[in-house]
Amino acid sequence: MGKEIIQIKDLKVYYPIRSGFWNRITDYVRAVDGVNFSINEGETYGLIGESGSGKSTTGKAIVGIEKVTGGQIMYKGVDITKASNRKKLNYNKDVQMIFQDSMSSMNPRKRIEDIIAEPIRNFENLTTDQERDRVQELLDIVGMPSDAIYKYPHEFSGGQRQRIGVARAVATNPKLIIADEPTSALDLSVQAQVLNFMKHIQQQYNIAYLFISHDLGVVKHMSENLAIMHRGRLVELGSRDEIYKHPMHIYTKRLLSAIPQVDVANREAHKAERERVEHEFLENQSKWYDADGRVFPLQEVTPNHLVALPEGGIRAAIQEEQNEKESD
Amino acid sequence: MEKQSDLLLDIQHLHTAYRLQGDFYDAADDVSLTLKRDKILAIVGESGSGKSTIASSIIGLYDHKNTKVTGDILYNELNLVGLNEALFNKVRGDKIGMIFQDPLASLNPLMRVGDQVAETLYYHTDMDEKARHARVIELFNQVGMPRPEEMYMNYPHELSGGLRQRVVIAMAIACKPEIIIADEPTTALDVTIQAQILDLLEDIQRQSHSGIILITHDLGVVAETADEVAVMYAGQIVERADVKTIFENPLHPYTRSLLNSMPQNEDEDEDLHVIQGTVPSLKNMPRTGDRFAARIPWIPASAHEENPQIHEVEPGHFVRCTCWKSFRFEDQNAETEA
Amino acid sequence: MWKTVLRRLLIMIPQLIILSMLVFLLAKMMPGDPFTGAINPNTDPKQIEALKRAAGLYDPWYIQYGRWVGNLFHGDLGTSYIQHVSVSSLIWDRAVNTFWLSLLTTIITYAIAIPLGITAGRHQDEWQDTAVQVFNYITFAIPGFVFYILGLWLFGFTLGWFPISGSVSASASGFWGVLGSRLYHMILPAILYALITTTGTVQYLRTGIVDNKVEDYVRTARSKGVPENVVFNKHILRNSLLPIAAFLGNTITGLLGGSMIIETVFSYPGMGKLFMDSIGQRDYTTLTALILIFGILTLVGNLLSDIIMSIIDPRIRIQ
Numbered sequence: 001m002g003k004e005i006i007q008i009k010d011l012k013v014y015y016p017i018r019s020g021f022w023n024r025i026t027d028y029v030r031a032v033d034g035v036n037f038s039i040n041e042g043e044t045y046g047l048i049g050e051s052g053s054g055k056s057t058t059g060k061a062i063v064g065i066e067k068v069t070g071g072q073i074m075y076k077g078v079d080i081t082k083a084s085n086r087k088k089l090n091y092n093k094d095v096q097m098i099f100q101d102s103m104s105s106m107n108p109r110k111r112i113e114d115i116i117a118e119p120i121r122n123f124e125n126l127t128t129d130q131e132r133d134r135v136q137e138l139l140d141i142v143g144m145p146s147d148a149i150y151k152y153p154h155e156f157s158g159g160q161r162q163r164i165g166v167a168r169a170v171a172t173n174p175k176l177i178i179a180d181e182p183t184s185a186l187d188l189s190v191q192a193q194v195l196n197f198m199k200h201i202q203q204q205y206n207i208a209y210l211f212i213s214h215d216l217g218v219v220k221h222m223s224e225n226l227a228i229m230h231r232g233r234l235v236e237l238g239s240r241d242e243i244y245k246h247p248m249h250i251y252t253k254r255l256l257s258a259i260p261q262v263d264v265a266n267r268e269a270h271k272a273e274r275e276r277v278e279h280e281f282l283e284n285q286s287k288w289y290d291a292d293g294r295v296f297p298l299q300e301v302t303p304n305h306l307v308a309l310p311e312g313g314i315r316a317a318i319q320e321e322q323n324e325k326e327s328d
Numbered sequence: 329m330e331k332q333s334d335l336l337l338d339i340q341h342l343h344t345a346y347r348l349q350g351d352f353y354d355a356a357d358d359v360s361l362t363l364k365r366d367k368i369l370a371i372v373g374e375s376g377s378g379k380s381t382i383a384s385s386i387i388g389l390y391d392h393k394n395t396k397v398t399g400d401i402l403y404n405e406l407n408l409v410g411l412n413e414a415l416f417n418k419v420r421g422d423k424i425g426m427i428f429q430d431p432l433a434s435l436n437p438l439m440r441v442g443d444q445v446a447e448t449l450y451y452h453t454d455m456d457e458k459a460r461h462a463r464v465i466e467l468f469n470q471v472g473m474p475r476p477e478e479m480y481m482n483y484p485h486e487l488s489g490g491l492r493q494r495v496v497i498a499m500a501i502a503c504k505p506e507i508i509i510a511d512e513p514t515t516a517l518d519v520t521i522q523a524q525i526l527d528l529l530e531d532i533q534r535q536s537h538s539g540i541i542l543i544t545h546d547l548g549v550v551a552e553t554a555d556e557v558a559v560m561y562a563g564q565i566v567e568r569a570d571v572k573t574i575f576e577n578p579l580h581p582y583t584r585s586l587l588n589s590m591p592q593n594e595d596e597d598e599d600l601h602v603i604q605g606t607v608p609s610l611k612n613m614p615r616t617g618d619r620f621a622a623r624i625p626w627i628p629a630s631a632h633e634e635n636p637q638i639h640e641v642e643p644g645h646f647v648r649c650t651c652w653k654s655f656r657f658e659d660q661n662a663e664t665e666a
Numbered sequence: 667m668w669k670t671v672l673r674r675l676l677i678m679i680p681q682l683i684i685l686s687m688l689v690f691l692l693a694k695m696m697p698g699d700p701f702t703g704a705i706n707p708n709t710d711p712k713q714i715e716a717l718k719r720a721a722g723l724y725d726p727w728y729i730q731y732g733r734w735v736g737n738l739f740h741g742d743l744g745t746s747y748i749q750h751v752s753v754s755s756l757i758w759d760r761a762v763n764t765f766w767l768s769l770l771t772t773i774i775t776y777a778i779a780i781p782l783g784i785t786a787g788r789h790q791d792e793w794q795d796t797a798v799q800v801f802n803y804i805t806f807a808i809p810g811f812v813f814y815i816l817g818l819w820l821f822g823f824t825l826g827w828f829p830i831s832g833s834v835s836a837s838a839s840g841f842w843g844v845l846g847s848r849l850y851h852m853i854l855p856a857i858l859y860a861l862i863t864t865t866g867t868v869q870y871l872r873t874g875i876v877d878n879k880v881e882d883y884v885r886t887a888r889s890k891g892v893p894e895n896v897v898f899n900k901h902i903l904r905n906s907l908l909p910i911a912a913f914l915g916n917t918i919t920g921l922l923g924g925s926m927i928i929e930t931v932f933s934y935p936g937m938g939k940l941f942m943d944s945i946g947q948r949d950y951t952t953l954t955a956l957i958l959i960f961g962i963l964t965l966v967g968n969l970l971s972d973i974i975m976s977i978i979d980p981r982i983r984i985q
Contacts, residue, residue: 050518189602190374190606191600192601196602199599220591259519260522260549260552262575262590271552278524413894422891428882428885428889434883435883436901438904447890448890500889
């Protein structure tokens, strides 16, 4: 086990709902509602969820671009939900972000050189030559030609722009990069390229990633540990093998069974399994969600596997798991 | 031998060219395909492969000023290429239903969803308003929408993504078309909703004995739903076979490379397969020789045909060019290491 | 929704208080007072002082303001020191004139702008579009007063087709006679004014059509086999008219405010002309009343726009 680089403790992000004659706050949208996990140095941590699950909000809260309602984000032992602490720690240098839509995150009137150099200028004092060398080096890392620095974002394809986005995020030698659906807009072959570069850079610079995605295949390929998010809370958390091989929460099973498989021979079997899980998901809501439809708190099933279960639900869940195995 | 009536759509030598700064460039280049009754034909390819161009050519929805379509798209005795608009409007929505990618954008934001479905019926049936309303409710039931009477009155923004796509599907199947074209129908949806929508499409196809053209970039979706598959690269079909053959015995280097670059197929700790270079833009597409040759430079030029043709390498399995015979992934690795 | 409207109206109260204070203080800061130029310069300064004191001009500003507001509630906007009549009656007659002129202008504006916008949008980048765009550039580029004066000179003086001043001829009698005469007086300024104000609407509509034409839902409609002219009228046009309908409230307010130039050029006795005259005569009681009215109209216009929008666009529900 590596050293933990960041710990998210009971993170909450609420948005007020206003209604009534006086437009008072009557309720909250609980976008993120008590989330706990931690990321080790140099690892890729996967955060999986469907649209509206709160996974992106979690990512933004960690980078500090989303106002946190409650909980702590501990970095080097300090709670960085306070802006003053972020400044003290140089947190904004150490933690960077890669977005899904790189086009809209880049100033269209700036050259690639300036786009990549911008974070460097914010945190370091380099001469023009040093800076240019650094940008060249970064472009080299993500496999872009050296004449790219004189071009503008629109002159590149989606995959190339995403690689420039990676280069920009790496520019400040960060310890952690939040990658929010970094390859969702890309074609398969281009996605492969970007994912490979992300892995190489990780190995080279010992960067940790929080890899946020709805694509379970991509997350499986990238991450060692992962968490699955639903309705603003985590339903299951653990190592890749545990989650993919022994999913316990019904929502995880539902997600996994819904992934289209490249296995033509068994597709009827997949469909049957998917329908079975879907049926169970719809029928047994009360078993997996509390009366308000909220996900239960996480409970440790094995040291590297936490599942959201009701009080005393562990034994039942393990029992069921074993029954399933026996019937197989 | 199949019965004549099993053949729903016969596309022969389709060329669809777009005007770019004065000149026309083929986005679909000599495409020949057939769609049979009771079958789901998947057209798979990456962006810029021309797969959506085929859809818009079939249904005749393209900018007529800047697009040139030649070849034949035969629906029964009718050639859809160059068909006049008045006749085409009788075919669209009635004989051919279309499902699009983004369900929110595909629905008129100012119209009740029920009325949008009823609009199809208005132009293709002689039902009165009451009958149309009843039919819409029936359709909403068929596509699995809860509380159809209530849903009829909703506006698109009031529905979830999955429900919106069900409305779009209800619209497409309202007149029981023989052909349904689904252009990336699940790309904008969550994975669990995607599974439901794909199941729904299969159900509909089974009930109505229609033929579905499923256009997608997602090989998983193809493997789960398609009966026949056409793989497209740079405006051309490079491989065509039944779904089992495509996934179990792919031959064309592009098909094989694509399958290899899927994350879930690889050992987690190994690099994903990357296809060298990039897809050429429409303007810069090579018009002679094998279009995929530049992406597999380690294959000697002599292995490619000078003018690559589609060959039937085994019954029902078509592959373009002969280069697949000399294609091995290990050669590329050897090359990069050298 | 009525709850929302009520709340919006309540929110208008503090807005109005702030507005009225600003207006009042502005009026106080203007050089001169009602006695300036109205009194024989040979009058004893002490007597003038006494008059000013009697008029309350030396009271603290909040007392003056309180008095002014108190009078407002009684419908008393003060007395015009220049015209020696109550401002409310002075404004009322003018407001009616301006209202009719604005209404006619609005109708003509839309009658011109909507067909032009449709033509341009429908035939985007064809000659029809170019022609509309040229028209638009011209009406946009010509300053209003130049255009009005030219029109007045050509159709009023030279050709003599239309009257050149006033709102109704003195000899008109009977309901139809007065109505006809009013229309006859309004028609030339309304057309000229409308031509100048079409630019925005034409441009909005054209852009709306051009944008909506390529929307996915239009493609969906076509894929259902809906004939092209129906696609245009039912889907494209309807959705493109949305912003224009929503802007109606603001447009009417804008016309009321913008009537100063046209009314002055045509000596049309409306609020705009009254405003210009009041400035010239330093008739600040009238001026403050007018500014206050324009302010209220702007607030009401915005509210009206929001209400219209929430009625015609199901995506917008004012909360």
